[in-house]
Amino acid sequence: MPEKPEIHLLGVRHHGPGSARAVRAALEHLRPGVVLVEGPPEAGPLIPLVAAPGMEPPVALLAYVEGEPSRASFWPFAAFSPEWQALRYAVGAGIPARFCDLPAAVTLAAAAGEAGPDGPGTDPAGPGADALPDVSPDVSPDRGGAGPGPGRAEVRVDPIAVLARTAGYADPERWWDDVIEHRGVPGPSPGGEPRDPGEAAVEVFLAVEEAMTVLREGAPPPSGREARREAAMRKTLRAAVREGFERIAVVCGAWHVPALRARTPAAADDRALAGAPRVRTAVTWVPWTHGRLGAWSGYGAGVASPGWYHHLFTSADRPVERWMTRVAGVLREEGLPVSPAQVIESVRLAHALAALRERPLAGLDEVTEAARAVLCDGSEAAVELVRGRLVVGETLGGVPEATPMVPLQRDLRALARRLRLPREASAREYDLDLRKPYDLERSGLLHRLRLLGVDWGTPLASRGRGTFRERWALAWRPEFDVDLIEAGAFGTTVAAAATARAVDLAGRARSLAELTALAERCLPADLPGALPAVMRAVGERAALDDDVSHLMAALPALVGALRYGDVRATDTAALRTVVDELAVRVCVGLPPAASGLGDDAARELLGRIDAVHAALGLLDDPAHLRRWHAALASLAARPAPHGLIEGRVTRLLLDAAALGPAEAGARMSRAVSPGAPAGHAASWIEGFLSGGALLLVHDPALLRLVDSWLTALPADRFTAVLPLLRRTFATFPVPERRALATRLAALAGPSAPPAPDPYDRARAAPAERTVALILGARDG
Incomplete structure (x- = not known):
C-alpha cells in the first residue's frame, strides 16, 4: 500500500451538464477505488438504489427529523448533476461510494424552527449551494456561527465573477457556460493525435483547482456552518485514506477543493465538529421536478434553465439542431404552422449569433432569439409556451419500490397504480362520473388526501348541474411526500389515516361552522368510521x-x-x-x-x-x-x-x-x-x-x-x-x-306626439355631411 494515495478532487457546479459529462469521463479514466460525493452521510445505505429499476431523475434525498417530519431538508439530483453521474458510475463499476458532507442530523438540528422555500424546515441552499457562491454581492453580512463578530461584515469572494471579469465577461454565468458547460470535454491535443477524453477532463479539474486555490488565498477563512462542512469532508477523506484505498476521487463544489487539499490538522476538524447539536433523522429518496431545480424557486444551487441543461447533457450530438426540432414540435402541438425550412433557418441563425458573440456553442440566449424570430414570428406568447414546456420543463422523477417509505406512502402508491392516477408535475384534468364505481373510488381517494393535507387534486367547477359529476386537476409536488410522512402518524393506510385525522379535527374544532364544514368533507371522502364522531360533535356544539x-x-x-x-x-x-x-x-x-x-x-x-x-x-x-x-x-x-x-x-x-x-x-x-x-x-x-x-x-x-x-x-x-x-x-x-x-x-298608454325639433336642419347639414365622411359613411 503506498504511503500517499492518489487523491483526485473534482470541483464541479452542482447542476451542470458539462461538469457532469467531465466527471463521468474523469472517473472512467482514473478508475478510483472509492468515490466520495458531497451529500449527507446518513444516505449512504441508499446509494445502491441509484441504479435500481424505476429510479428516474430528477430525484432528491429527503432527510427529516423522526417524529417531526415537517423539519426536513432536500438534496436534489438531476441526470445532469455531477454527483448523480459519480454515484451511477460507482454503483455500475462495483466500487464503494460515500457521502462526505455535514450529517443531516446536524443540519436539521441547526435549522430547527426555520422554513425554507421548498417547505417547512427545508434547507434553502440544498446540496452544496455554495459550489458557486452567490454572484451578486461581494460583501454580505455574516450568516451566523463563528464569524467576524457582531456588526462586522464578512468579505466573500465570488470566484466565478472574478474569473469571468479576468476573461472579459460581464456575466459570470455566461462565462461558466462557455468554459465548462457548453464546451464539454476538449478535443484533440495540440499535436493532433487522438486524446483520451478522461485525461482531458482531469486537466480541466486541475485547472479549476488551481484557479480556486489562488482565489481562496485572498479570501477570509470559512466560519460557522461552512467551516463545519469542510471539516466533515476532510474527516471522511481521512477515513478513506486510513482504509487503504490507493486512488480516491472526491466530487464536491469547486469552492471546497482548496480546503480539502489543505493540510489541516485532524484535531482542528474534530474541534470544529465537536458539540454540534444533533437530532434523530431518517433519510429516503423522493421524486423531484425540474421546476424545483430552477433558481427562481429559491433553491440556492438552482439553475436558470433545467430543461435546457438536461437537453445539453442528453443530446451531445447536434444539440442546437435537436433543440429546434423539439421547439417546432411544441409549436405544432398547439396548432402553429412550422415548416422544416423554418427549422433549418432557425438553426443557422442560432449558430450565426454564437459566432458573432464568440461563443463555442449557441447557448440558450441564441436559440431563444432564433426561435423567436423564425419559428414564433416574434410572438412572445409562443416564446413563453416554449419556455414553459422545454426551457424549464416539468419532468417528474420516480423512485423504485425498494426505496424506504412509510406505510402510508406505499398504500398511496398502490392505490394510485390501481386507479390509474399517474403522479405528474403538470396539471391534468379528470372528469369523474360518480355513478361509476371506478370514478367513485377515485373521488373518495382525492377527498381523503385533502383531509390529510395532501392536495394532490384540486376540485374544479363542474360543467353540469348534477351531483354525480366532479372535475379535478391533479398535479404532484415533491413536498407531498413530506406531508404523507407527517400524516403517517394517523394511520398506515389512506382510509385509516383520513378517518383518524377527521376525528382529531372534530375534537379540536372551535366553532359549529368548522364542524359542519368537516362533515361536508367526510361524506365525499367516504369515511363511515369518522362520520358518527363528527356528527356527535356537531350535535353537542349545536345544543x-x-x-x-x-x-x-x-x-x-x-x-x-x-x-x-x-x-x-x-x-x-x-x-x-x-x-x-x-x-x-x-x-x-x-x-x-x-x-x-x-x-x-x-x-x-x-x-x-x-x-x-x-x-x-x-x-x-x-x-x-x-x-x-x-x-x-x-x-x-x-x-x-x-x-x-x-x-x-x-x-x-x-x-x-x-x-x-x-x-x-x-x-x-x-x-x-x-x-x-x-x-x-x-x-x-x-x-x-x-x-x-x-x-x-x-x-x-x-x-x-x-x-x-x-x-x-x-x-x-x-x-x-x-x-x-x-x-x-x-x-x-x-x-x-x-x-x-x-x-x-x-x-303608459299611447305614445305622445314627438316634440318639435329645436335644431335648424338646413344650417346643420354641412356639419352632418362632414361627420358622416369622418365616420366612413358613403351616403351623407
Whole structure:
C-alpha cells in the first residue's frame, strides 16, 4: 500500500451538464477505488438504489427529523448533476461510494424552527449551494456561527465573477457556460493525435483547482456552518485514506477543493465538529421536478434553465439542431404552422449569433432569439409556451419500490397504480362520473388526501348541474411526500389515516361552522368510521350554541352534505338527525332574531334566510317546509321588521304559494304608501325583487303598484331612494330588464306626439355631411 494515495478532487457546479459529462469521463479514466460525493452521510445505505429499476431523475434525498417530519431538508439530483453521474458510475463499476458532507442530523438540528422555500424546515441552499457562491454581492453580512463578530461584515469572494471579469465577461454565468458547460470535454491535443477524453477532463479539474486555490488565498477563512462542512469532508477523506484505498476521487463544489487539499490538522476538524447539536433523522429518496431545480424557486444551487441543461447533457450530438426540432414540435402541438425550412433557418441563425458573440456553442440566449424570430414570428406568447414546456420543463422523477417509505406512502402508491392516477408535475384534468364505481373510488381517494393535507387534486367547477359529476386537476409536488410522512402518524393506510385525522379535527374544532364544514368533507371522502364522531360533535356544539345565525349558517352545509348519500350510498342517518334538530331550532329562533336589525345586519340575515330556504327546499320534507313557512309568516307579522327582511319574506311566501297574490299586493301597497318612509319602502322593494324581475313582468297589478309609488315620489325622496333602486334593478339579467321596460311602456298608454325639433336642419347639414365622411359613411 503506498504511503500517499492518489487523491483526485473534482470541483464541479452542482447542476451542470458539462461538469457532469467531465466527471463521468474523469472517473472512467482514473478508475478510483472509492468515490466520495458531497451529500449527507446518513444516505449512504441508499446509494445502491441509484441504479435500481424505476429510479428516474430528477430525484432528491429527503432527510427529516423522526417524529417531526415537517423539519426536513432536500438534496436534489438531476441526470445532469455531477454527483448523480459519480454515484451511477460507482454503483455500475462495483466500487464503494460515500457521502462526505455535514450529517443531516446536524443540519436539521441547526435549522430547527426555520422554513425554507421548498417547505417547512427545508434547507434553502440544498446540496452544496455554495459550489458557486452567490454572484451578486461581494460583501454580505455574516450568516451566523463563528464569524467576524457582531456588526462586522464578512468579505466573500465570488470566484466565478472574478474569473469571468479576468476573461472579459460581464456575466459570470455566461462565462461558466462557455468554459465548462457548453464546451464539454476538449478535443484533440495540440499535436493532433487522438486524446483520451478522461485525461482531458482531469486537466480541466486541475485547472479549476488551481484557479480556486489562488482565489481562496485572498479570501477570509470559512466560519460557522461552512467551516463545519469542510471539516466533515476532510474527516471522511481521512477515513478513506486510513482504509487503504490507493486512488480516491472526491466530487464536491469547486469552492471546497482548496480546503480539502489543505493540510489541516485532524484535531482542528474534530474541534470544529465537536458539540454540534444533533437530532434523530431518517433519510429516503423522493421524486423531484425540474421546476424545483430552477433558481427562481429559491433553491440556492438552482439553475436558470433545467430543461435546457438536461437537453445539453442528453443530446451531445447536434444539440442546437435537436433543440429546434423539439421547439417546432411544441409549436405544432398547439396548432402553429412550422415548416422544416423554418427549422433549418432557425438553426443557422442560432449558430450565426454564437459566432458573432464568440461563443463555442449557441447557448440558450441564441436559440431563444432564433426561435423567436423564425419559428414564433416574434410572438412572445409562443416564446413563453416554449419556455414553459422545454426551457424549464416539468419532468417528474420516480423512485423504485425498494426505496424506504412509510406505510402510508406505499398504500398511496398502490392505490394510485390501481386507479390509474399517474403522479405528474403538470396539471391534468379528470372528469369523474360518480355513478361509476371506478370514478367513485377515485373521488373518495382525492377527498381523503385533502383531509390529510395532501392536495394532490384540486376540485374544479363542474360543467353540469348534477351531483354525480366532479372535475379535478391533479398535479404532484415533491413536498407531498413530506406531508404523507407527517400524516403517517394517523394511520398506515389512506382510509385509516383520513378517518383518524377527521376525528382529531372534530375534537379540536372551535366553532359549529368548522364542524359542519368537516362533515361536508367526510361524506365525499367516504369515511363511515369518522362520520358518527363528527356528527356527535356537531350535535353537542349545536345544543350549546344559542346564536340562531350560527345555526342558520350550519344548516345549508349539512343539507348539502346529505346529497352525497344518493350517489355514494353513504349511511347519513346520524347526519339527518342533526339536520332535523337544527331545522326545528332555526324555525323557532328566527322571528326573535330578526328584531331591531341595522342595514348591515339585515343584509347578512337576508343571505342566511335565502340559504336556509333553498336548503329546506332541497331537503324536500313537508313537515320542515310547513314549519319554515310558519316561521317566515310570523317574522313578517312582527311589528316594524327591517324593510329588506319584510320584503324578502313576502316574496318567499308568495313563491311558495303560502301567500296569495292579493295579500302580497296588499303588503306591498302598505309598504310603499305615502305615509311609509322612503328608505323603508326602497328596502322593501329591494328585498321583494331580489329573486328577479320576472314576477313584475308577469303580474301587471304588482308592476302598476311599484310604478305608481315610484312616479308619485317627490323629487327629494326620489333622490334618496334612487341608489337603492339602481342597486336592485342592476342585478336583473338584461332580458328581464328589457321585458320590464316593454311592460312599463304598455302601462303608459299611447305614445305622445314627438316634440318639435329645436335644431335648424338646413344650417346643420354641412356639419352632418362632414361627420358622416369622418365616420366612413358613403351616403351623407
